[in-house]
Amino acid sequence: MMKHHKLLGIMFIFAIAALITGCGSVSSIEKANNAYDLYQFNTAVEMYKKILTKEKDKKVKAEVTLKVANCYRFMNEYSKAENYYRKVVKMPNSDPIAYYYLGEMLKRQEKYEDAIIAFKDYIREVPGDPVGETALKSAEDAIQWKKEKTRYVVEPFKIVNSKANDFALMYYRKGAFVFTSDREESTGGNLYDWTMQKHTDIYFIEPEGKSTTKYKKPALIDEDQIVNTKFNEGVVTFDSRFNTMYYTQCNDASGKGHNCRIFVIRKKGKVWGEPEVLGFCTDSFTMYGHPSLSPDGKKLYFVSDMEGGYGGLDIWMATYVKRGKTWGDPVNLGPVINTTGDEMFPFAYTNDRLYFSSNGHPGMGGLDIFYSDKVDDVWTKPVNMKSPVNSGGDDFAVIVEKGGTIAKGYRGYFSSNRPGSKGDDIYQFYMTPLEYTLSGTVFNLKTKEVIPDATVTLTINDTFRVAVKTDASGGYKFQLAPENEYSVDAFKKFFFDSEIKYVSTVGLEFSEDFVRDLYLDPFLPVDVELQGIYYDLDKYTLRPESMVVLDSLYNIMMKHPYIVIEIGSHTDCRASVEYNQKLSENRAKAVTDYLEYRGIPPDRMQAIGYGESQIANGCTCEGNEGPGLDCTEEQHQQNRRTTFRIIRTDYVYPDEYKDRLDQYQREHQLGDYAPAKTMPKEQRKRYEEQENQQEQEPEDE
CATH class of the missing domain: 3.30.1330.60 (OmpA-like domain)
Known part of the structure; x- marks a missing residue:
């Protein structure tokens, strides 16, 4: 499990810890194992390392070395974990799982070629295990994905990040954000045994006035400790008015609970009311968390290890029952979304698109970010967002701004402990806009000289037309839009029309500059x-x-x-x-x-x-x-x-035929009716409506 499982996968069993501490004399290994079982990895690893300096039994030494490697893995110290797993695999009769985890630690450091070797060693030792085959393919895919061209740009969201763990950013009212952090200002005096830092609390950060780049200092979402307790809270979602918040809370405010549950709390004016646990969070030893409300408010996605799942943590969905003003029985999203691994941090972008993180689907490291669309009430195969959104580390808790299009791209935020992070940090991402151009030069077909002042007409989807004149060097240029079919041709007096050239931006994922030269055949006194x-x-x-x-x-x-x-x-x-x-x-x-x-x-x-x-x-x-x-x-x-x-070439049209000529030129946009450099207002409006219909993601229901 990863460090940010702390809001879901960890139970704080202080009573058991106290009981163990109060027991009589126990061996050093037993003490270390007790700390290990209580997720006190910082403590356990030092105990195990002391044991290794004295232990002579090779079998015990191999087991303890594996435990040291596991501790560093859980603590996200991948380089140290790699070092100890390498020691394990060299020991006789060592557990072959060490090869698998060695590969995973190499993946986390993006040493994918070395990871492939480790996974092949694991497959050799444990043939037929699909886990090894999946891991091998994911490392091979990661190498390819890092080479692929991308529109994504990823940057740290510095105004939020601290030396502590900061993650799970969520949109809040009036340009503000809410996020989860275990920074020093968090409530509660005890340190969390896994991370040796404070327990997590919910914070918010709001902009300075109307600024979109300057923010006030992050603050606790409530000062009365109604939401935040001495234990772990975080990973929130809001209704459309930001008056109702769903969030994860672990161990109850008393610290005596043994699981994480989802709470709902409503704001009354400027003050939060009393939190209430959701009705389906009934099992005291089942984990519930990571809520995400659909835009229409009718579906609540969340994470749980309740019975009926497919592996570790699965994504479930509850539907709001309006008559009873409650949430119905949860339904598992099924094997297309959920795997034998962990699926976490769902985000309902629209009513029919779900983002989430998984370490069960093939990915680049630990948790990778995926999305799936619901088509005819069936979830499609999840799509990995690839590099640079995903990395060798854990990438999770993505949120995406509304209003994105294929042309403009999409913007959002996610959390990651990738190399360069100070633990869990929040990152922002955006896509470079799609930009297509069509340019070229108009030439005399016979002499190959350039032709200035020729009319070049661009036809869009056989419907709309715009035209430009070539410059002194015979050049022309158009800006194109995504998902359109274009044709272009040139015209000039005393020349036959050029051949029509074609360009398509349909299905193109990246910007491109098209070049289409055009040739005009001059009128000559020949047959x-x-x-x-x-x-x-x-x-x-x-x-x-x-x-x-x-x-x-x-x-x-x-x-x-x-x-x-x-x-x-x-x-x-x-x-x-x-x-x-x-x-x-x-x-x-x-x-x-x-x-x-x-x-x-x-x-x-x-x-x-x-x-x-x-x-x-x-x-x-x-x-x-x-x-x-x-x-x-x-x-x-x-x-x-x-x-x-x-x-x-000097014919003058007689009056009785001018109406027919005028009609033709109007219909074909010639002469006085030639297309302008830009579309007329009404034509532009229809074109943009068509363009937006092609580009927009499915609208909220």
Whole structure:
């Protein structure tokens, strides 16, 4: 057990201690064992070490050395514990559990490679024990987790931490906090045998005025010793109004109790009323503690070793019975959450997300912090928060601020005795905001020169659009948001539109800068083939699939209303020259007729039929002569083509067609309707609502 189990896993059996002290002569080992059994490890370890200087029996010496190692382990002096476990494993016929605890002590110091060796030794000595396999995997995972990229930043919460043990911070009213500490100011004159420090009390710390960074000196939550007694209190939770507090108290105010129980106390004005023990804390030898109230006040999560659990300490839940104004029978959260180890310090972030600490699930050291979501009333597999939130030490009692999002990140606090701590210390954590950018340069496709003053349009989820102009060096840049799909393209007068490039931030866990260069093809007086224009044999009626291709030409003409084009139609060499000429003229006119039907003024187009006069690949023929007779059907198809050519760039739209042009530009955000650098207010509002819906954690019920 860990030092901070003192509010749950330890009973102060002073009567038994007095009885032992009053007994007659007992051996040195018996005295040391008695101190050990009473969790007086500081006393026991010195007794055992004296015994080792005189003991000759190898078996006894191995047992005592193991006890010394255990004492240092319980006292969280991991380096000393490691030293003594190494001595044990070298002794003949030593308990193989020493290999396991050696690995654990190495893990606590984050010596994971050495821990792997120790756990493999334990598996060799005790094959088939799942505890060894789990420990080995946790050490291997820890090595990987420390290498992984993370958004978390962890810092000591210095305004609270002292030379003593400070842990289990909880939010209080008006920016204040409540926490548990065994600092010198705690009530009670006796020292706690395990830590040789004062017993724990509940403290609060409040900000100086409206400051969010400066705080007054921590003080006891009550000066009348209604809440705090001479024995251990701590680990609290409040209702939403901060008028009702649930907390853990061990051994009763008299010190004669043999367990820890959960009390509730209500504030009347500025004074706390009388504490009452919760109704389900009925067994005098069962541990109850670490309460956490759900945001809606309907569920109370807590820790207990009551019957029906899965191992050591489990997390249980009681539901408030409104009619009886009491808490119902506790229900174990089940084997997904609870293990054969200890699950402790639950924190109900929302009604459907629970944070907690465990040494039973694979972790990096002692207690690790996990979270689980309740989906369809079933808890999901717990997720380890990994490094740097978790460490080789004990990491526990996490709380998380409301209002976090994927983009902004989450903030909170937790307790740890990791390397660098002065015992149990409180740490704050936050996540660096997710920041995504999309940038690039617009180039001339032919010359590779940069193109300034081009319009670059960003389309978000096929719905919203924003646009910027490229700078003097052809560059552009957009800020992106998480969990969105984007496309980007460039446009400029006298150029064909660029290819559309795509970017997605969906599922990305870390910030990223995307680069997408865009290329604009300049208008040149050359033929551009319209791929995909097909006609039935000897027909000039457009097929449906051809209309899709012509729609793209229609869009080019509407985006560039100043151009005049020539539509050219070509045939292969088969059939007579006269026939092919007439067929090509009809096919070219079919194209211009379709575009005119779509709304293009007829004087913006010239339909030219070239027949077989411009064979592209040498497949010429006339009658039964010519190389074209030996060409394949694929080669003939290359000659049956439709092209367009820009022949003027000074067209002025007639009044009767301006309404159609204006409608198109409005719908496609062109010309006077081009997207702004930022979205219009209403569009931005809809976009942010969509973004928040994707990012927010489940709302409280």
